[in-house]
Amino acid sequence: MQINPKISNAFKLFLLVLACGFYTACSKSSHSPKAVFTFQHQVNGEPLQLGTLIYTNAAGNNYQVDELQYFVSDICLITESGETVRLLENGLPHYVDISLLNTQKIEIDPLPKTHIRSVKLTFGVSEAKNMAGTFPDPPERDMFWPGMMGGGYHHMKMNGKWKDPNQVLNSFNLHLGKGKISGTEYAQNSFELTFPIETLQLKSNQTLDLTLTMHIEKWFEAPNQWDWNETGGAIMENQEAMAKAVENGKNAFELQVQSGIHE
Numbered sequence: 001m002q003i004n005p006k007i008s009n010a011f012k013l014f015l016l017v018l019a020c021g022f023y024t025a026c027s028k029s030s031h032s033p034k035a036v037f038t039f040q041h042q043v044n045g046e047p048l049q050l051g052t053l054i055y056t057n058a059a060g061n062n063y064q065v066d067e068l069q070y071f072v073s074d075i076c077l078i079t080e081s082g083e084t085v086r087l088l089e090n091g092l093p094h095y096v097d098i099s100l101l102n103t104q105k106i107e108i109d110p111l112p113k114t115h116i117r118s119v120k121l122t123f124g125v126s127e128a129k130n131m132a133g134t135f136p137d138p139p140e141r142d143m144f145w146p147g148m149m150g151g152g153y154h155h156m157k158m159n160g161k162w163k164d165p166n167q168v169l170n171s172f173n174l175h176l177g178k179g180k181i182s183g184t185e186y187a188q189n190s191f192e193l194t195f196p197i198e199t200l201q202l203k204s205n206q207t208l209d210l211t212l213t214m215h216i217e218k219w220f221e222a223p224n225q226w227d228w229n230e231t232g233g234a235i236m237e238n239q240e241a242m243a244k245a246v247e248n249g250k251n252a253f254e255l256q257v258q259s260g261i262h263e
Contacts, residue, residue, distance in 0.1 A: 032110030033202040035087060037075065039096050039104045040213040041068060048098065048216055053163065057220035059227035063162040063172070065216060068098040069143060070156035072212075073126040073190070075106075080115035080199055093125045093153075095140045111208065116200045119210060119255055124155025124176060124190030149236065150178030150186040156249075158219070162228045172233040174219065176246065179239030189242050195255040202259075209258040218252035219245065 041048040043055055043065075053064045071093040077085040087108045088094060097103045124130075130152035135141045143154045158174040178186040202208060220226035224244040235241040 031204045033113060033204070033206040033208065034107070034109035035077075035111055035208040035210060037087065037106040037108065037210045037212070039072075040211055041098055041216060042213055043216045050098070053161065053169075055217070057217065057227075058222075058225050059220070059229075061162045061220075061226075061228050063160055063228070065158060065160040067157065067159040069139070069154075070096050070123070070158075071125045071143065071153065072096065073122040073124065073129060075121040076119070077111075077114075077116045077208075078118040078120055080117050083114075084120075085112060085114070085116075091129070092134070093129060095143070097139060100139070111202055113204065114202055116197065116202060116208070118197055119195045119257070120192065121212075122190050122192050123249065123253070124188075125153045126190055127188045130178070130188070130190070145177035146236075150180065152178060155190050158216075162233075164229055170228070170233050172228055173236070174245060175234075175236050176242055176249075177236065179242045180237075181239065187239055187243065189246050191246055191250055193250070193253055193255075195257075197255075197257050200257065200259060205261050207260050209256075209260065211256040211258075213254045213256070215252050215254065219248050221248065222251060224248055 043049075048065060048068070051064060051066050053062055055063050055065075057063060073088075073093040075087040075094070077087065079085065087106070094106060095103055132144065132147065132151045132153075134153070135143070140153075143157065145152050145154050155176040156174070159172070160174075161169050161171055163169055176189050179189055181187055200208070224247055226244070226248065231238070231241050235245065
């Protein structure tokens, strides 16, 4: 059987384009800088242990953490020239759940070749994105904030227990979301975190490892000493308490930055 030369040439061209595309994709993936963003959770320098009444806060409350879920938004690298490189391409907040390992790491590929001087993010759902219905499916959907309290989503749910002066075990729900100020005016209660770093050059084959550690104990230390015997276990309708938690939360995070070469 004879093959039409035109078909043969067209097929060769198709294979050439396919090969070039494959090579370009592989080249882009393997040689461009990339980032790995990891979330960790510690108490007093040790990994958080869930469901164990082994912690004591600055006010002397014995407590345990049973659940921890939160959002981070607008993770960015700030370049030496002041430009912003956004790491979440779809623009949506990223959900972190201490019980779901797959939520505790983000891989970003590719990154531009540039010089980085700081890392910036919003803890919680940034105001522009905090709209009901953004997440139709669980688990993100289940972070909804009640409409009667301003709607949108929780920035954080930290659930646990503390022992009161009568040695009774009580539940606490350290939940952050919109807080009513007056009428239809709400405090957002998300907050920005900026971590300056030594200027770092992102080059070909460079992997940027970013590890964000939440130090749980610092939510209860300063500038506001947290005492559940005074605040009670639920703060969702208590903007004064949420505002104090936000002030403390700004001191609860540490970013470690490392860079290496990937194959």
